[in-house]
Amino acid sequence: MIRRDLLKFGGGAAAGLAFTPIPWRLLGDTAMWSQNWSWMPRVPRGEVADKDARCTLCPAACAVKARCAGGVPIGLWPRESALCPAGFVAHHIAWHPIRLRTCLHRGQPAKNEDALRAASARLSGASGSVAVLDLVPGRTASLLHRHHLAKLGGTYLVPPVVEGATAAATQSLLAQPVALAAVLSDVKTVLSFSTPLLDGWAAPGRVARPNRQFRVIQAEARRSRTAGIADEWLAIRPGSETTLALAIAHCLLKQLSAPAASLDRFAEWTRAAEAMSPALAAQSTGIDPTRIEKLAAELRREPSLVLADGDPVGGPLGNELQSAAAALNVMLGLHGLKARPAIPVPKDWAGVDETPISNAADGSISLLIIDEPTPGQALPWSLIAPKLAHDALVVALTWNQPHFAAQADYLVPVPVFLEAQQDAPAPHDTPQAAFSLSPALLPAPDGVMHASDFVARLAGDEVAFADRLAExxxxxxxxxxxxxxxxQWIAPAAASTLAARRILPPGMTADRLLAAAQRPAEPLHVVAHGWRASATSPLLGKLWQESALRDAPRSASAHPATMRNLKVVVGRPAVLDTPSGRLPVNLSADENLQEGVLALSSGPAFTQICQSDSSGAWRVPGAKVVPA
Amino acid sequence: MLRATLIFTAGFLASLGAGWLALPKTLYRTEAQPLSFNHQVHTGDKGNMACEDCHSFRENGSFAGIPKLESCAGCHAEAMGETAAEKQFVANFVKPGREPQWKVYARQPDNAFFPHSPHVKAAKLKCEKCHGDHGKSTTLPLYQVNRISGYSLDVMGRPAGRWGLQRAGGMRMDDCVACHRQNGLSHSCLDCHK
Known part of the structure; x- marks a missing residue:
């Protein structure tokens, strides 16, 4: 036997192999083996049963039917009229690859007790104060944070209001301030400034086409999904929304009813509105003056509501625009806005007031605890960082790993949707103060800790969140x-009649409004938008992105002429270069966009590069796109 | 030249032998069922039971599969006969209330959805159409599990079965599609891969 014989034998064996099941069988078996890796979630075998539940990922708290196999949820369906895409896959969040499952200290595994000890040490030793930043205010956990912070002498911080911002701005104009809800079914026309009204803003069942009894006019710089399915899309130049609001007010002033003229600060509002004629506004907004006049007449003719709430990821639209929208609502008769009663709270749960994060003193926080229980809460770090003391300790109680990984000293995992009973904040699109609870259908992994329990232990309170929820x-x-x-528990509707006392909030002047209306356009205006649901399930994100139904995070689009000016081409790697940092983007051309506009689908990375301007809007000033 | 051909042929035959004879024996390992079970005693003249008496449908129409211990305990709270298997069943499972962990011959991969209800109730298929004479067996067949994929031989079928060289067995996608095609029924991907 020589080497050549061995080669011949091997050749024969290789040829023979093709005529056996070995290669074909191994191909099939290894393919199936790859479907059964141990870390992949497996559907348990067992009885398939449906359970009624509520989705508490957003304030809508939609009624869902959870199909469970062997007690584990495998699918969610709407129990009433409709469910948003995030709701259909809300049960995936427990298995999300970015789900935080163990406590991390600067990227290294740690224990929750370590985070508690470090926080306690900071409380007892350092000057400054403790603060809890609640990214989903309005829950029972939020009330408990406020209660525990009263014991600790701390501050309860909330992010800028986005969904419900117009109602909040209008609330400050009332003679007797009450919490307001925007009730779309009470109006015939809704003028929405860049608010994702039909795409996650309201409970889907209330805005789904068959149920919709109101007309939607969407004023937005890009053709968002809401703009695409609205009754009319006003392709407005970005940043000129306040201009359009003032021009509409200009037209409305001519037909003003007497009561509005008697309101406090009416002269200030009139001065701003009169300075913005439709013809002047047309130069900034790109909308024909006659269309603006017609729009004002339409709003006046039937009960109408103006909304300027902004995008949950792209951020609020600014105080000036929100004030202008609120003033327009007062001029139009406060249609579609109703008082929402408060949901009862145990008597001994007194707590500190909530403080908008922008109002916190710079450098005042030595221990910051961030509560991020669900996906979708964007907040630029540039809003948080100035508030921290030099050596502040940051503990993020969060469901996901990457969001605060760079900034937080400790990341503590919290139970996610369906792993513990959770309540939803009161919805902003119904006057009914409702209380809903999502059930605990899944066992929470070892090591997760409810954010409320963390703060409670710092305050020396040993009562668990579950017991507090029962209280x-x-x-x-x-x-x-x-x-x-x-x-769902629903409070009786409030019977109060809304009456405005002023038309502009204190501090809002005609000069500020006009300055916002005449702000020079950026050479490249970045319009950021996001989608809450994209973070819920990697499967949904994949399906929607691969089907081009949604833009993937970090995808950016611009008009072909803009891309020519920027000297970038579709398909080539590009970078969004800003004074706050650089963000790699995937570029595509979109002829629906105006020149000079870059529509950016934003993920968590966006919050690292955007800044809050003087009006409270999140912007990316000085941005340019360069080849990577 | 002859020597070269012989060596080449030897290699060729060695591969064929390994592929057709050794592979089926090495690819599968045998796992024991928790106890011996005699279907024939139950379905024959002595028991006179039908398949659905134990393998029932739930109220919502879904198929319950292998009966739970409580179903068996309804008759076997105490041993009814003299067989060692039954005594062992009563002592080891019924009395302590321990559910037997049966290995399921027909368990499909997780990405395949097979509803019994439309096949049995609507299409009126006999159990034997897919499960053969399992209901008349006196002992349980060997439970052979694929070492790589983790699925039963009764699902995947024998390697040679695809070419008609062996009794195929198995309940693979091809079998489902063939039956649907034969009966003029739809067989789109999403019918089974939901």
């Missing part, structure tokens, strides 16, 4: 079994 339910007077079974 709250008792105080409300709801039946815990019905809530657990997907029921």
């Amino acid at each position: 709250r339910i008792k105080a409300i007077g709801a039946d815990p079994k019905e809530l657990e079974a997907g029921g």
